[in-house]
Structures are given as C-alpha cells and as structure tokens.
Amino acid sequence: MLVMVLSAVKSADFLFLERETGLTKGNLSAHLSKLEAAGYVKIEKTFKGKYPLTVCSLTAAGRKALGDYRQKMDEALQTVAKTNRRPSLR
Amino acid sequence: MSEDLASVERRVKSYWYRDGIGELAAGLMLILLGVFFFLLEFFGEDSTIGAILQPSLVLVLIGLFALGRRVVEALKGRLVYTRTGFVEYESAEPKLRHRLFAGLAAGLLAAAFALAASQLKPLQTVPALTGLIGGVLLVLWQFRAAGLSRFTILAACSIALGLWLSLSALTEGYAISLYYAGMGLAMLASGGLVLQSYLRQNSKRQ
Numbered sequence: 001m002l003v004m005v006l007s008a009v010k011s012a013d014f015l016f017l018e019r020e021t022g023l024t025k026g027n028l029s030a031h032l033s034k035l036e037a038a039g040y041v042k043i044e045k046t047f048k049g050k051y052p053l054t055v056c057s058l059t060a061a062g063r064k065a066l067g068d069y070r071q072k073m074d075e076a077l078q079t080v081a082k083t084n085r086r087p088s089l090r
Numbered sequence: 091m092s093e094d095l096a097s098v099e100r101r102v103k104s105y106w107y108r109d110g111i112g113e114l115a116a117g118l119m120l121i122l123l124g125v126f127f128f129l130l131e132f133f134g135e136d137s138t139i140g141a142i143l144q145p146s147l148v149l150v151l152i153g154l155f156a157l158g159r160r161v162v163e164a165l166k167g168r169l170v171y172t173r174t175g176f177v178e179y180e181s182a183e184p185k186l187r188h189r190l191f192a193g194l195a196a197g198l199l200a201a202a203f204a205l206a207a208s209q210l211k212p213l214q215t216v217p218a219l220t221g222l223i224g225g226v227l228l229v230l231w232q233f234r235a236a237g238l239s240r241f242t243i244l245a246a247c248s249i250a251l252g253l254w255l256s257l258s259a260l261t262e263g264y265a266i267s268l269y270y271a272g273m274g275l276a277m278l279a280s281g282g283l284v285l286q287s288y289l290r291q292n293s294k295r296q
Binding site: 001004005007008009010011012013014015016017018019020048050051053055059070 | 094095098099101102106163164167171172175176177178179180245275
C-alpha cells in the first residue's frame with residue numbers, strides 16, 4: 001500500500017503517508033527505513049516556502065520493482081483464472 | 091491487482107481537491123475577471139481606459155493565474171500541510187492523441203456555435219458558449235478530481251447561467267462580466283463549504 005501511494009505521486013510527506021496508508025507512526029517509519037535501505041524510496045528534508053518538510057519519493061528502482069511485482073501478480077491471477085475455468089476430470 | 095492500484099491512484103489524486111482551496115482560488119480569479127469585463131463594457135472600447143484594457147486581456151489572464159497559484163500555495167501551506175500532509179504530483183505530459191482530440195472537440199464546438207449563432211439571432215451566443223465551455227471544463231475537472239460530484243453541480247450552474255444571460259436583455263459585455271462574477275461566487279461558495287468541512291474534520295497536528 002505504501003509503495004502504491006508513493007507511485008501515484010511525485011513526493012509526499014510523512015503525515016500524508018501516515019493518513020493514506022493507515023499505518024502507525026512506528027510502522028510507517030520501519031517500512032520507510034527498509035524501503036530506503038533497499039534503494040526503493042528516497043527520503044529528503046526540504047522546505048516548501050518557509051515550511052520545513054521531510055518528503056519521501058519512489059526511486060526509479062522502486063517504480064521498476066512495483067511494475068515487476070504487478071506484472072507477476074497479474075500473471076499469477078491469470079493462471080489461477082485459467083485453472084478455474086478448466087472442466088473437472090471427475 | 092491493477093484495480094487496487096487504480097483505486098489508490100484515484101484516491102491519492104483526489105486529495106488535492108478535498109480541501110476546496112482550488113475552487114476558492116478559481117472563484118477569486120473569476121470574480122476579478124468579471125470586474126475586468128465590467129470595466130471594459132462600462133468605459134467602452136473607444137475610451138482611453140477601454141483602449142488600455144482591451145489589449146491587456148492576455149496579461150490580465152496570466153496575472154490572475156499567477157495570483158491563483160500563490161493563493162493556493164499560501165492557503166495549502168497554512169491550512170492543509172499541517173493537518174493532512176503535503177503531496178506533490180507528477181506533471182503529466184498530455185499525450186498527442188489527447189491534444190488532437192481536444193483540438194478537434196474545440197473546433198467542432200466552435201463550428202456548432204457559429205452555425206447556431208447564424209440561426210438564432212435573438213440569442214446572444216457568447217454567454218451561452220462561455221457557459222457551455224465552462225461546464226465542459228468543470229466536467230473534465232471532475233474527472234481529474236476523481237469524481238467529486240460537486241463539479242457536476244458547478245458545471246450545471248455554468249451552463250444554466252450562460253443560457254439565462256444569453257436570453258437576458260443585458261448587453262454582451264455586461265452578460266459576460268455577470269457570468270464570470272456569478273461563477274466566481276458559486277466557486278467561492280463551493281470551495282468555502284468544502285474548506286469549512288475539511289477544517290472541522292481535520293485538526294492541526296501538534
């Protein structure tokens with residue numbers, strides 16, 4: 001869910017991600033740390049006008065990883081659908 | 091899987107419109123545009139002021155857009171980012187076929203109204219055309235805003251107001267100024283109600 005939300009935006013701050021994903025602060029921090037360590041998410045401190053912000057964005061590797069995951073899931077679902085359509089041998 | 095991502099995308103994209111600040115800014119811009127057209131009609135194109143105002147329409151529009159952006163950023167910074175968070179969207183490059191379709195649609199619409207104008211002489215076509223275009227833009231805005239239904243109501247207001255002003259006894263200039271002022275007020279009201287609801291539901295984070 002976190003990666004899906006980030007894939008729909010250019011960048012988002014911690015508060016937005018917390019509300020959109022429904023994760024607790026601790027959970028969200030842990031997820032973001034792991035994603036940052038894997039190189040899928042970039043976290044940077046910036047300013048919007050005079051407001052300090054810590055924003056997260058999906059890296060190119062993160063977007064590719066999400067794309068690969070979606071493709072694999074779609075293929076798996078298609079396989080399951082084909083299996084269910086096959087008539088039973090009994 | 092694709093459907094889940096689509097619904098997440100829709101929800102995330104509609105976030106920008108949830109506070110009504112965009113409509114407040116648009117409403118302010120439209121009211122100022124209405125004032126511009128009112129002054130143009132009041133002083134007349136032959137007057138000194140009219141001679142200055144008429145060619146400056148493009149500059150006025152650019153200035154209003156710049157003002158609108160500043161109003162939105164200022165209000166979002168003050169009211170939204172501290173309550174529900176900050177998000178920045180990718181600026182999507184419109185595809186060539188979308189541009190071609192938009193151009194074709196605009197051309198067909200203009201041709202249809204030119205034909206209607208030649209047939210329906212008592213009807214002032216400019217306010218009706220403006221109302222229709224405003225309605226179409228609001229419907230398109232609704233698609234961008236992920237289906238928020240209040241834009242449909244604003245679109246209906248735009249078409250109805252344009253048509254009513256076209257049938258009124260007002261001159262075209264005053265009718266247009268009244269259209270922009272009326273739609274500006276409608277958007278201020280809509281945006282204001284949405285913002286009020288948003289502020290009530292979302293307290294400032296400490």
